Amino acid sequence: xxxxxxxxxxxxxxxxxxxxxxxxxxxxxxxxxxxxxxxxxxxxxxxxxxxxxxxxxxxxxxxxxxxxxxxxxxxxxxxxxxxxxxxxxxxxxxxxxxxxxxxxxxxxxxxxxxxxxxxxxxxxxxxxxxxxxxxxxxxxxxxxxxxxxxxxxxxxxxxxxxxxxxxxxxxxxxxxxxxxxxxxxxxxxxxxxxxxxxxxxxxxxxxxxxxxxxxxxxxxxxxxxxxxxxxxxxxxx
Amino acid sequence: xxxxxxxxxxxxxxxxxxxxxxxxxxxxxxxxxxxxxxxxxxxxxxxxxxxxxxxxxxxxxxxxxxxxxxxxxxxxxxxxxxxxxxxxxxxxxxxxxxxxxxxxxxxxxxxxxxxxxxxxxxxxxxxxxxxxxxxxxxxxxxxxxxxxxxxxxxxxxxxxxxxxxxxxxxxxxxxxxxxxxxxxxxxxxxxxxxxxxxxxxxxxxxxxxxxxxxxxxxxxxxxxxxxxxxxxxxxxx
DNA sequence: TATTGTTATTGGTAGGACCAATTAAAATTT
DNA sequence: AAATTTTAATTGGTCCTACCAATAACAATA
Numbered sequence: 001x002x003x004x005x006x007x008x009x010x011x012x013x014x015x016x017x018x019x020x021x022x023x024x025x026x027x028x029x030x031x032x033x034x035x036x037x038x039x040x041x042x043x044x045x046x047x048x049x050x051x052x053x054x055x056x057x058x059x060x061x062x063x064x065x066x067x068x069x070x071x072x073x074x075x076x077x078x079x080x081x082x083x084x085x086x087x088x089x090x091x092x093x094x095x096x097x098x099x100x101x102x103x104x105x106x107x108x109x110x111x112x113x114x115x116x117x118x119x120x121x122x123x124x125x126x127x128x129x130x131x132x133x134x135x136x137x138x139x140x141x142x143x144x145x146x147x148x149x150x151x152x153x154x155x156x157x158x159x160x161x162x163x164x165x166x167x168x169x170x171x172x173x174x175x176x177x178x179x180x181x182x183x184x185x186x187x188x189x190x191x192x193x194x195x196x197x198x199x200x201x202x203x204x205x206x207x208x209x210x211x212x213x214x215x216x217x218x219x220x221x222x223x224x225x226x227x228x229x230x231x232x233x234x235x236x237x
Numbered sequence: 238x239x240x241x242x243x244x245x246x247x248x249x250x251x252x253x254x255x256x257x258x259x260x261x262x263x264x265x266x267x268x269x270x271x272x273x274x275x276x277x278x279x280x281x282x283x284x285x286x287x288x289x290x291x292x293x294x295x296x297x298x299x300x301x302x303x304x305x306x307x308x309x310x311x312x313x314x315x316x317x318x319x320x321x322x323x324x325x326x327x328x329x330x331x332x333x334x335x336x337x338x339x340x341x342x343x344x345x346x347x348x349x350x351x352x353x354x355x356x357x358x359x360x361x362x363x364x365x366x367x368x369x370x371x372x373x374x375x376x377x378x379x380x381x382x383x384x385x386x387x388x389x390x391x392x393x394x395x396x397x398x399x400x401x402x403x404x405x406x407x408x409x410x411x412x413x414x415x416x417x418x419x420x421x422x423x424x425x426x427x428x429x430x431x432x433x434x435x436x437x438x439x440x441x442x443x444x445x446x447x448x449x450x451x452x453x454x455x456x457x458x459x460x461x462x463x464x465x466x467x468x469x470x471x472x473x474x
Numbered sequence: 475t476a477t478t479g480t481t482a483t484t485g486g487t488a489g490g491a492c493c494a495a496t497t498a499a500a501a502t503t504t
Numbered sequence: 505a506a507a508t509t510t511t512a513a514t515t516g517g518t519c520c521t522a523c524c525a526a527t528a529a530c531a532a533t534a
């Protein structure tokens with residue numbers, strides 16, 4: 001049974017998308033909407049609340065509900081929705097990680113604090129132990145990268161990265177955790193940590209880039225059907 | 238006047254954060270909550286809806302409202318909330334842009350399509366015109382970078398970038414749009430577009446990096462009080 | 475003309491009632 | 505006694521009416 005207010009959300013959303021309601025425009029009052037669509041005012045309010053939560057509508061007490069300036073775009077481009085729908089695009093995610101991760105390693109090498117360094121060391125030890133016992137290293141792997149992102153001291157970067165990790169880890173089933181990858185990951189993690197410990201940001205970035213290429217290669221082996229085949233390439237990096 | 242349901246949101250949120258409500262646990266029924274906090278059931282439902290929209294709670298008809306598995310984390314780490322609270326951290330944003338933008342330019346140079354190239358050319362023409370007439374070039378500047386991000390063909394990257402642009406543009410008041418910056422921006426935009434037109438991803442990335450350094454320098458001049466002073470640096474990039 | 479006061483409109487909250495899905499308990503059957 | 509069916513209680517979903525508070529539009533006044 002579909003919830004009723006969702007219908008109203010779709011209707012209002014459709015009107016915005018089709019252009020019947022333009023940016024900044026005021027919606028009919030809640031009572032009118034309720035009467036128009038033969039639902040209670042509560043239902044209308046729930047629908048409006050849903051859209052307001054997505055920042056598609058803006059509610060002003062005593063004045064009315066308005067289409068947000070960026071309402072049209074947000075409707076189909078809101079980060080949460082879009083990212084979830086695109087979560088299967090592993091290639092895109094890897095490409096983005098390949099951009100972010102080496103720089104994260106670089107920044108971490110410049111700014112990491114001793115206690116964080118100890119945490120990373122401990123994490124790798126756990127990872128090694130898990131590898132011996134043939135346990136899953138997924139969470140430990142995530143923790144390693146997550147800690148690095150935090151060690152950059154850039155909270156924006158950290159939270160963007162966290163969001164991406166969420167999506168990435170959803171797409172990264174346990175299937176991919178073949179022994180080969182585990183071994184390779186642990187090995188290069190040690191290299192990266194070593195570089196960071198030395199404060200060598202260049203080497204840290206280079207090792208991380210290598211890491212990205214490795215796991216990508218392994219995943220491609222696991223997943224024969226290429227998702228994003230042959231874009232045109234010219235010169236350059 | 239603060240809205241009443243927001244109080245209930247804070248109360249429930251607080252209970253989750255403090256551990257009184259653990260992951261997966263069921264909330265008291267709506268009627269009970271309403272009575273407990275001396276508000277109407279409507280208000281409670283609005284509060285619950287707000288949290289459900291953030292995926293902190295999950296409502297199951299006939300069963301109850303439950304704390305989502307990742308509810309605790311989402312409560313204080315949801316991208317929207319966190320990023321908005323940190324929007325003042327211009328340094329962090331610039332640092333992230335400096336990571337992303339050059340790579341975006343690089344990818345765009347590899348994959349851009351002719352019609353997008355035309356669009357960018359037109360955008361720069363508009364920007365030049367606006368500069369002549371001493372009008373604001375902010376939106377055109379945003380459009381240039383936004384189009385580049387889209388031209389990468391990486392939808393994840395595009396949407397992440399868009400979200401960051403939202404925050405960035407909020408933090409970037411009209412004050413910063415001094416003539417010097419406008420002129421410098423336009424000039425380097427031309428350089429970048431030229432490199433992209435040639436398909437030279439390396440040059441595009443280098444020019445973009447230069448661009449980032451330039452606008453950052455200009456903004457620092459405008460804003461004497463440094464936000465993120467002197468982190469320790471060692472060797473490397 | 476400008477200011478003030480009134481009124482109508484709008485979203486916010488309250489409290490009631492009933493429906494539908496779910497769960498728990500009781501009755502029934504095996 | 506165990507398994508199944510039936511019944512009752514609980515819970516979220518929707519609807520309704522009423523009233524409050526903020527806002528905007530208008531009228532009255534200086």
